[in-house]
Amino acid sequence: xxxxxxxxxxxxxxxxxxxxxxxxxxxxxxxxxxxxxxxxxxxxxxxxxxxxxxxxxxxxxxxxxxxxxxxxxxxxxxxxxxxxxxxxxxxxxxxxxxxxxxxxxxxxxxxxxxxxxxxxxxxxxxxxxxxxxxxxxxxxxxxxxxxxxxxxxxxxxxxxxxxxxxxxxxxxxxxxxxxxxxxxxxxxxxxxxxxxxxxxxxxxxxxxxxxxxxxxxxxxxxxxxxxxxxxxxxxxxxxxxxxxxxxxxxxxxxxxxxxxxxxxxxxxxxxxxxxxxxxxxxxxxxxxxxxxxxxxxxxxxxxxxxxxxxxxxxxxxxxxxxxxxxxxxxxxxxxxxxxxxxxxxxxxxxxxxxxxxxxxxxxxxxxxxxxxxxxxxxxxxxxxxxxxxxxxxxxxxxxxxxxxxxxxxxxxxxxxxxxx
Numbered sequence: 001x002x003x004x005x006x007x008x009x010x011x012x013x014x015x016x017x018x019x020x021x022x023x024x025x026x027x028x029x030x031x032x033x034x035x036x037x038x039x040x041x042x043x044x045x046x047x048x049x050x051x052x053x054x055x056x057x058x059x060x061x062x063x064x065x066x067x068x069x070x071x072x073x074x075x076x077x078x079x080x081x082x083x084x085x086x087x088x089x090x091x092x093x094x095x096x097x098x099x100x101x102x103x104x105x106x107x108x109x110x111x112x113x114x115x116x117x118x119x120x121x122x123x124x125x126x127x128x129x130x131x132x133x134x135x136x137x138x139x140x141x142x143x144x145x146x147x148x149x150x151x152x153x154x155x156x157x158x159x160x161x162x163x164x165x166x167x168x169x170x171x172x173x174x175x176x177x178x179x180x181x182x183x184x185x186x187x188x189x190x191x192x193x194x195x196x197x198x199x200x201x202x203x204x205x206x207x208x209x210x211x212x213x214x215x216x217x218x219x220x221x222x223x224x225x226x227x228x229x230x231x232x233x234x235x236x237x238x239x240x241x242x243x244x245x246x247x248x249x250x251x252x253x254x255x256x257x258x259x260x261x262x263x264x265x266x267x268x269x270x271x272x273x274x275x276x277x278x279x280x281x282x283x284x285x286x287x288x289x290x291x292x293x294x295x296x297x298x299x300x301x302x303x304x305x306x307x308x309x310x311x312x313x314x315x316x317x318x319x320x321x322x323x324x325x326x327x328x329x330x331x332x333x334x335x336x337x338x339x340x341x342x343x344x345x346x347x348x349x350x351x352x353x354x355x356x357x358x359x360x361x362x363x364x365x366x367x368x369x370x371x372x373x374x375x376x377x378x379x380x381x382x383x384x385x386x387x388x389x390x391x392x393x394x395x396x397x398x399x400x401x402x403x404x405x406x407x408x409x410x411x412x413x414x415x416x417x418x419x420x
Contacts, residue, residue: 046061046083063081065095069395078093079094091115110145111196113276165209167209170295182202183199184204209268225325229242234384239380247393256272256276257393309417313330324420326419327418329376332375333366334364337362346401375393388405
């Protein structure tokens with residue numbers, strides 16, 4: 001991959017002249033365009049191309065793109081090296097394609113999860129001091145980007161139109177829409193957390209956090225929709241189809257990404273970064289200080305569902321939820337050895353072998369507060385073989401995991417049930 005990035009830097013790319021695109025959207029040459037130097041750079045300005053209808057038809061944008069795990073009705077790609085867009089270098093760029101071409105380009109100029117990464121709760125004084133300095137630097141970058149982008153958008157497109165979507169206070173999202181020719185440029189800023197610009201073809205921008213199919217359906221239609229996604233591969237076994245997988249990468253957002261996966265499966269259209277901001281993550285490299293319970297309740301309320309929390313893995317209750325087409329989100333204690341084993345046997349019947357006495361004794365105890373933990377989503381059961389089927393927020397590497405039922409029972413300390 002390093003060779004690819006080096007090669008890209010040597011290629012002389014032909015970029016269309018600005019033409020009708022407002023000049024203010026391009027660098028003025030008076031200052032460098034950082035922002036995050038640690039991220040690979042793609043030496044091209046794609047502002048013109050992103051505001052050109054033609055590549056939106058087939059997603060044929062320039063640059064190195066990599067496929068993310070796709071959703072049933074949506075193909076997701078992300079840039080693996082960052083271009084210049086609207087005079088700045090973003091931290092990530094995603095393309096969402098489905099139906100008639102590209103539906104959205106999401107340009108994340110600043111994202112606290114990516115910026116701070118995962119540090120965990122067990123930190124040294126030096127690490128805490130360094131994180132404090134990084135928070136000061138983050139706030140400086142945030143202010144600079146916020147001012148620069150809004151000034152450019154207003155100068156190039158005219159005054160924006162403010163709006164808000166989401167019916168719950170926690171998830172309610174404020175934005176400013178700018179319009180240029182055939183495009184809507186939706187600017188979203190979450191204070192001290194993230195700055196992003198979402199490009200849509202005019203008229204296609206979302207008016208709700210919940211997709212229309214779910215939002216407009218009555219209870220009976222929702223029940224039928226969920227039940228139609230339940231498979232019974234063998235007698236007594238259950239498995240949900242079309243479950244999405246996101247990737248938390250190096251962020252401390254395992255619980256957030258798992259919640260986002262469940263939410264998306266049920267019709268919620270929010271990205272993990274937005275949920276992290278709603279949970280009030282503290283930019284400290286961990287989930288410490290965030291309000292995870294409140295954001296779970298808000299996701300359920302946004303979907304017109306109920307949420308209940310249990311302290312133990314109850315096989316019968318999990319089975320009942322899956323039979324209704326609803327996945328179950330679990331928080332569990334983990335160890336490197338067990339996680340490595342689960343990864344090595346993903347999709348293999350080897351995972352169904354009963355645990356030895358030694359393996360049982362080595363399992364991390366569910367009731368040891370502060371020990372390493374992780375969030376996963378149960379999407380199936382195979383009781384005849386003693387297996388729980390689950391999904392991890394690790395992108396392509398997260399599908400088709402399985403563990404013994406007794407391991408889930410021994411290590412799970414919080415279970416979230418969503419119900420109509």
